[in-house]
Amino acid sequence: MSPGGSRVTAWILGGAGALAALVAWTLLSYALASGGGVINRLPDPLTVARELVRYAGGDLVRDLLFSLRVFALGWLLGATCATLAGLALGRVAVLGSTFLPIVEAIRPVSSIAWVPLSIVWFGFGLTSKVFLVALAVFLVVIVYAVDGSRRVPADLARTATMLGMNGWQRFRSLILPGTLAEVLIGSRVSLMAGWGTVIVAELVAADFGLGAHLIAVEQSYNVPAVIATMICFGLTGYLMNAGFSVLERALMPWRRDDVGALR
Amino acid sequence: MISARPIVRRALLPIVGIALAVAAWEATVLGYQLPAIVLPSPKAVVTALRELLVTRAFWRDVGVSLYEFIAGYLLGALGGIAVGVLMGEWRVFRMMATPVVESLRFVVPFAWIPLTILWFGTAFTGKILLVAYAVFFVMVVSTTRAIAQVEPTLSRVGTMLGMGRWRLALQVHLRAAAPTIASAARAAAAIGWIAVVAAEYVGASAGLGLMITNAASSLATPVVIAGMIVIGAIGAGVSALIGWLSRARLDYR
Numbered sequence: 001m002s003p004g005g006s007r008v009t010a011w012i013l014g015g016a017g018a019l020a021a022l023v024a025w026t027l028l029s030y031a032l033a034s035g036g037g038v039i040n041r042l043p044d045p046l047t048v049a050r051e052l053v054r055y056a057g058g059d060l061v062r063d064l065l066f067s068l069r070v071f072a073l074g075w076l077l078g079a080t081c082a083t084l085a086g087l088a089l090g091r092v093a094v095l096g097s098t099f100l101p102i103v104e105a106i107r108p109v110s111s112i113a114w115v116p117l118s119i120v121w122f123g124f125g126l127t128s129k130v131f132l133v134a135l136a137v138f139l140v141v142i143v144y145a146v147d148g149s150r151r152v153p154a155d156l157a158r159t160a161t162m163l164g165m166n167g168w169q170r171f172r173s174l175i176l177p178g179t180l181a182e183v184l185i186g187s188r189v190s191l192m193a194g195w196g197t198v199i200v201a202e203l204v205a206a207d208f209g210l211g212a213h214l215i216a217v218e219q220s221y222n223v224p225a226v227i228a229t230m231i232c233f234g235l236t237g238y239l240m241n242a243g244f245s246v247l248e249r250a251l252m253p254w255r256r257d258d259v260g261a262l263r
Numbered sequence: 264m265i266s267a268r269p270i271v272r273r274a275l276l277p278i279v280g281i282a283l284a285v286a287a288w289e290a291t292v293l294g295y296q297l298p299a300i301v302l303p304s305p306k307a308v309v310t311a312l313r314e315l316l317v318t319r320a321f322w323r324d325v326g327v328s329l330y331e332f333i334a335g336y337l338l339g340a341l342g343g344i345a346v347g348v349l350m351g352e353w354r355v356f357r358m359m360a361t362p363v364v365e366s367l368r369f370v371v372p373f374a375w376i377p378l379t380i381l382w383f384g385t386a387f388t389g390k391i392l393l394v395a396y397a398v399f400f401v402m403v404v405s406t407t408r409a410i411a412q413v414e415p416t417l418s419r420v421g422t423m424l425g426m427g428r429w430r431l432a433l434q435v436h437l438r439a440a441a442p443t444i445a446s447a448a449r450a451a452a453a454i455g456w457i458a459v460v461a462a463e464y465v466g467a468s469a470g471l472g473l474m475i476t477n478a479a480s481s482l483a484t485p486v487v488i489a490g491m492i493v494i495g496a497i498g499a500g501v502s503a504l505i506g507w508l509s510r511a512r513l514d515y516r
Contacts, residue, residue, distance in 0.1 A: 010358045017359030018366075041381075097273070098280035105281075108502070109495030110457040112373075115464060116479030117487050121301065192371060199373040200461045204476070215465075218377035226378050234370035241369070 043224040051224040052231060059213065060232065067209040068236075070126060071198050074133025075187070078194070082138045083183050086145020091175065096146070103142055111136035111197045119205050129201040136197040140190035141183055148182025149175055181252055188244045195237050210236075303485040311485035312492060325493070327469040331387055332459045332501075335394025339455065340448055343399040347406025351440075352432045357407065364403055372397035372458045380466040390462045390470075397458040398451040405447035409440035445509030449502055456498045471497075 022045055029044040043051075089096045089103070111132050122128035152174055160170050202211020210232060217225035285305050291297065292304045299307055315321045350357040350364075372393055383389030413436050421431040437444075463472025475490035 010361075013355060013358035014362040018362045020359070021363045094276065097276040098283070100280075101277035102280050102284050106495075108453075108499035109491055110453070110460075110498065112457045112461050113475075113491045113494045115461075116475045117484070117491065120479050120482065120484055120487065192369075196371045196373050199371060200376075200464070203373070203376060203461075204464050214374070214377050218381060221381065223378070223381060226381065230370055230374045230378065233374040234366065237371065238366070238369040 041223050043227065047224045048227045048231070051222075052228040055213075055225065055228055055232070063208065063210045063213050064232065064236065067198055067202065067211065070129045070201075070209065071133055071194055073126075074130040074198075075137050075190070075194050077130065078134035078137030078190070079141050079183065079187050081134070082141035082145050082186070083179065085138075086142050086183070087149050087175070087179055089142075090146040090149030090179070100146070103139075107139050111139065111193070112200050115201055115204050118201075124205040124207055128205060129198065132197050132201045133194045136193045137187070137190040140193055141186040144182040144186025144189070145179055148179040151182075152178055184248055184251060188241070188248060191240055191244060192237060195233075195240065199233060300482045300484050303488065307485045308488045308492070311483075312489040315486065315489055315493070321474070324469055324471050324474045325497070327387075327467075328459050328463065328471045329497070331390040331470070332394055332456055334387075335391040335459070336398050336452060336455050338391065339395035339398030340402050340451065342395065343402025343451075344406050344444060346399075347403045347444075348410060348432060348437060350403065350407040351410025352428070352436065364400065368400045368404065372454070373461050376462050376465050379462065385466050385468045390459055390467070393462050394455040394458050398455045401447055401451040401454060402444070406440065406444050409443035409447075410436050412443075413439045442509070442513050445505070445513055448509070449505045452501050452505055453498055456494075456501060460494055 025042075026044050029042045032042045089100055114132060114135060118128040118132050122131055156174060160174055165173070198209070199211050199214075202209045203215055206212035206215045210229060214226065214229045214233075217229060288302075288305055292302055303311070346360070350360055375393055375396060379389035379393050383392070410432075417435050417439055418431060421435045426434065459470070460472040463470035464476050467473040471490060471494055475487050475494075478484075478486035478490060
């Protein structure tokens with residue numbers, strides 16, 4: 001897409017931009033160190049980096065694994081339910097027009113708004129968080145699943161008729177792959193919604209996990225540790241997104257252009 | 264028959280669906296003898312909602328949440344569009360800003376909640392900045408992309424008419440990109456609204472998020488569900504309003 005020369009320029013300028021941001025942060029931290037203003041304390045990048053290394057050598061792996069387990073369980077549950085429901089609502093017209101309005105009515109109530117109710121229902125443990133993440137993922141993926149199950153390309157449908165496919169063959173080789181492809185895209189879109197829900201759920205109902213750690217260091221006014229934990233959240237989100245893009249490209253090579261355009 | 268079917272499908276079946284859902288809800292409550300703490304009956308939720316709507320505290324909570332949302336949204340959307348236009352028009356700036364934008368984009372707004380509480384306490388400022396942050400990145404990314412995708416012919420026509428670089432940017436590119444920006448503004452509103460609610464869970468002195476967490480910890484589940492309905496309705500209302508505004512103002516496509 002871009003020739004080699006402009007890629008080098010992008011790296012240099014990007015590096016300069018990142019460096020400028022770090023310098024601005026450092027200067028700001030010294031300017032605010034003498035107190036005053038609303039912002040109580042802003043640690044400089046080095047202090048945060050030191051805190052990050054300390055956390056990485058300590059409980060980071062345990063907290064991260066706990067959060068990721070919540071996320072993976074909820075995400076699998078939500079995506080599976082959304083695929084099944086999407087196929088049913090998308091392909092069976094009566095079910096679709098009966099129940100899709102309900103889905104549409106629930107969708108504006110973000111999964112975040114369910115946090116207090118979920119705590120009342122499932123307590124502070126794993127179940128309530130898995131439920132919330134599953135809900136967040138479901139509400140995103142269902143749209144893609146319904147869409148994918150309905151949008152069978154006309155020429156493929158004609159080919160299937162010409163080949164004399166029966167209902168089951170049509171479903172297996174035409175509708176299901178189309179739906180799963182859309183579900184995969186929806187799953188990536190829902191990554192951030194699901195990950196955000198993990199954060200809020202752990203902030204509110206904290207026992208273990210990155211969010212629980214974030215609240216713990218906040219309550220001990222440890223600003224460097226708060227920022228270090230935020231960086232962990234950002235990095236994990238970034239890695240999940242990057243990993244999923246690779247997966248998407250490997251599973252659906254014909255979609256390459258679409259994926260590229262989305263980024 | 265052909266004329267009757269769409270009416271059945273569009274009007275009757277959704278009503279059947281909602282009736283079925285409410286009936287299933289009611290049946291679950293009655294069948295398992297669930298206490299109202301676990302799952303109140305639909306009637307109890309309606310009663311709770313009706314009682315909420317006449318209390319002054321409720322309207323204060325709505326007002327606080329809406330104020331935080333609107334102030335943060337305007338700040339974030341205007342800032343985001345401005346930076347997005349700069350990034351779309353000025354290649355050097357785009358290359359410099361991309362790594363910073365991309366890395367901050369993945370630190371979801373919710374992760375900032377504890378820091379905003381440390382910095383600003385339970386004051387409005389923290390929530391306003393949080394909403395602005397959430398909205399800002401959605402708008403920067405989509406404005407940059409929308410400007411990059413403007414039909415090159417339009418730029419050539421503008422140049423031919425003797426427009427300068429920044430006049431071209433503001434009068435041609437920004438206008439051509441406006442419909443895309445408007446749909447991003449709608450998506451950003453949903454994210455911003457929910458960021459307010461989430462921030463109020465963790466630290467606030469008033470607001471809808473605080474209202475439903477308080478109701479949850481005093482096990483007033485009907486009030487929790489009523490609050491969720493209000494939160495959803497406001498979210499949907501804001502989104503519909505922005506959609507309507509952009510359709511009304513940007514119909515030249």
